[in-house]
Amino acid sequence: MVEDSPSDAALLEESLQQAGLGQFEFTRVETLAEAMTRARLESFDVALLDLTLPDSSGRETFLRARAEAPSLPIVVMTGVADEALGLEAVRHGIQDYLIKGQTQGPQTARAIRYAIERKQGEEALKKAEAALQQESAALEEKVVKRTSELSALNQMLQAEMLQRQRAEEAHQWVRRRLSEAQETERGRISRELHDRLGQDLTALKLGLQNTRRQGPFPQAVGEQLAKLEKLADGLMRDIHRLAWELRPSVLDDMGLDLALRRYTDEWSENAGVPVDLHTGGDLDARRLPKEFETTLYRVAQEALTNVARHAQAKRVSVLLERRTAHVSLIVEDDGLGFTAQGTAGAPAPAGQGRLGLLGMEERVKLAGGTLTIESAPGSGATVIARLPLNAEAANRA
Amino acid sequence: MKKLRILLADDHKMLREGLRNLLAGQPDMTVVGEAASGKEALEKAAELKPDVVVMDLSMPEMNGLQATALLRDKHPAIKVVVLTGHEDESYLTQLCKAGASGYVLKRSAGDELVQAIRMAARDQVYLAPTLACKALARLVTGPSANRETTNASLSDREKEVLRLIAWGHSSKEAADALNVSAKTVATYRVRIVEKLGLRSRAELVKYALREGWLNDFDAPGPLAR
Numbered sequence: 001m002v003e004d005s006p007s008d009a010a011l012l013e014e015s016l017q018q019a020g021l022g023q024f025e026f027t028r029v030e031t032l033a034e035a036m037t038r039a040r041l042e043s044f045d046v047a048l049l050d051l052t053l054p055d056s057s058g059r060e061t062f063l064r065a066r067a068e069a070p071s072l073p074i075v076v077m078t079g080v081a082d083e084a085l086g087l088e089a090v091r092h093g094i095q096d097y098l099i100k101g102q103t104q105g106p107q108t109a110r111a112i113r114y115a116i117e118r119k120q121g122e123e124a125l126k127k128a129e130a131a132l133q134q135e136s137a138a139l140e141e142k143v144v145k146r147t148s149e150l151s152a153l154n155q156m157l158q159a160e161m162l163q164r165q166r167a168e169e170a171h172q173w174v175r176r177r178l179s180e181a182q183e184t185e186r187g188r189i190s191r192e193l194h195d196r197l198g199q200d201l202t203a204l205k206l207g208l209q210n211t212r213r214q215g216p217f218p219q220a221v222g223e224q225l226a227k228l229e230k231l232a233d234g235l236m237r238d239i240h241r242l243a244w245e246l247r248p249s250v251l252d253d254m255g256l257d258l259a260l261r262r263y264t265d266e267w268s269e270n271a272g273v274p275v276d277l278h279t280g281g282d283l284d285a286r287r288l289p290k291e292f293e294t295t296l297y298r299v300a301q302e303a304l305t306n307v308a309r310h311a312q313a314k315r316v317s318v319l320l321e322r323r324t325a326h327v328s329l330i331v332e333d334d335g336l337g338f339t340a341q342g343t344a345g346a347p348a349p350a351g352q353g354r355l356g357l358l359g360m361e362e363r364v365k366l367a368g369g370t371l372t373i374e375s376a377p378g379s380g381a382t383v384i385a386r387l388p389l390n391a392e393a394a395n396r397a
Numbered sequence: 398m399k400k401l402r403i404l405l406a407d408d409h410k411m412l413r414e415g416l417r418n419l420l421a422g423q424p425d426m427t428v429v430g431e432a433a434s435g436k437e438a439l440e441k442a443a444e445l446k447p448d449v450v451v452m453d454l455s456m457p458e459m460n461g462l463q464a465t466a467l468l469r470d471k472h473p474a475i476k477v478v479v480l481t482g483h484e485d486e487s488y489l490t491q492l493c494k495a496g497a498s499g500y501v502l503k504r505s506a507g508d509e510l511v512q513a514i515r516m517a518a519r520d521q522v523y524l525a526p527t528l529a530c531k532a533l534a535r536l537v538t539g540p541s542a543n544r545e546t547t548n549a550s551l552s553d554r555e556k557e558v559l560r561l562i563a564w565g566h567s568s569k570e571a572a573d574a575l576n577v578s579a580k581t582v583a584t585y586r587v588r589i590v591e592k593l594g595l596r597s598r599a600e601l602v603k604y605a606l607r608e609g610w611l612n613d614f615d616a617p618g619p620l621a622r
Contacts, residue, residue: 007449195455199412200411202504205504240484249483276598276600278602278603281608318599318604319565330598
């Protein structure tokens with residue numbers, strides 16, 4: 001109790017003790033300065049504060065008290081004339097105000113108890129708020145940290161993806177060059193075999209014939225000559241065949257249409273399966289880009305090889321069509337077909353057939369096209385290779 | 398008897414020698430000159446006016462095909478017998494167009510070449526028998542693929558399926574275009590093939606072409622791509 005009037009203090013003390021609402025233990029001081037010192041040193045439940053003190057008066061009293069003991073519940077006591085001041089005190093964080101002489105003991109006691117509880121509640125709320133704020137600040141910090149971590153990761157990921165894409169492009173480029181180089185090399189060897197070795201062998205054969213004409217020779221020599229001629233014949237056939245298999249000169253000289261015709265004829269004869277070849281789209285007059293011709297020729301070769309190996313087909317269609325925006329090659333057979341896994345119908349070829357399909361796909365992809373394979377066991381298989389013809393491709397032709 | 402005057406055009410010296418020996422053994426022939434390129438063959442032919450030029454196909458500085466065409470165009474009296482390692486009837490058509498009188502395979506150079514030269518001089522044509530057979534076979538089987546098909550009428554739906562397949566779409570694409578399952582398309586296909594008596598996809602295409610069903614297809618659009 002901060003009260004400089006002993007009579008007022010006694011009156012208040014008495015009315016409170018008589019209210020019968022629990023025990024109150026009073027410590028009375030007369031100045032604000034003393035009150036604040038004591039409040040710092042000891043623990044009180046509540047301060048009852050008279051506003052008019054020897055060392056302070058009016059609003060200054062509660063402002064100072066509030067500032068110096070922020071967590072102490074304070075109930076202000078005012079005179080009748082100062083009710084407005086009491087209200088102001090409440091607005092400044094004082095828990096309650098009592099008007100001297102107007103309140104009964106029980107009322108005052110209740111007011112004091114409420115004041116204590118209110119202050120406790122306020123303090124708890126403040127603590128909770130502070131904790132919440134801290135928590136939320138921590139959370140915010142965490143979010144900021146995670147966000148920056150994530151964005152760093154994201155950047156790394158993007159860089160990685162870009163790198164991969166570049167690597168994939170480079171890889172694609174290399175594979176394309178490789179495939180090109182392989183075809184060029186095959187073509188070179190094929191021509192070399194055909195032109196050089198073929199010529200040499202022809203010369204050899206002519207020489208042998210000439211020699212024979214200069215006879216007659218003893219029978220043994222004649223027989224020997226005939227044998228050598230036959231050997232030269234066989235060699236010529238083998239070389240020719242080898243050259244054609246490596247890379248048919250007709251593909252470079254005459255284009256895909258005729259090369260396919262030739263290949264399907266040969267295939268049909270060897271496999272004993274009739275081939276219906278249909279080509280369309282002015283392929284003679286407007287040659288396809290060389291890369292496309294090679295790709296489609298090799299795909300046809302691969303597809304027909306698969307058919308011969310696994311399909312037991314009765315009939316095969318080979319279709320080559322040049323459309324406005326693409327050129328397509330279709331190889332369709334009426335054989336055993338295969339399942340979606342790419343294994344052929346009856347005698348499942350371990351890997352080989354599958355490899356063939358992958359090889360085709362790779363070739364077509366490298367040329368920028370798409371390969372579609374449709375098949376079901378028992379109903380044949382369709383291989384569709386499509387290569388896009390853009391302006392550039394058309395010009396390259 | 399006047400001997401046939403012959404010019405040998407081949408970039409391979411040993412081969413020319415062999416040919417010269419071969420022809421020297423013929424009583425009715427004499428080799429008047431040799432050339433090692435298509436260009437030289439043209440020059441020598443203009444200068445020597447041989448009766449027959451024996452021409453290799455793969456030569457530097459203008460190949461045999463071009464040289465044959467130019468030579469026959471400028472000097473129609475000079476005959477050309479092509480001697481080649483290309484056992485491919487594809488070249489045959491081109492050479493016939495260019496005006497060659499003979500097509501002899503190198504591996505049967507000896508007697509066949511002699512015979513071809515004599516025939517060329519008599520305005521006849523000699524074709525290597527294996528190639529002649531193949532060319533003839535194509536003539537017989539090629540266009541005849543336009544087999545008679547029964548004139549069964551197709552339903553609109555069947556016609557649509559046939560058009561899509563003949564255009565070159567996969568069953569799945571055709572199915573997507575018609576909003577049906579790929580299995581349905583397969584069923585349609587079987588029915589179409591049975592109705593029309595077609596044996597393969599190629600015959601299906603030829604049928605659709607003949608009916609003019611693909612004419613309006615080569616236009617931009619999701620399906621006609």
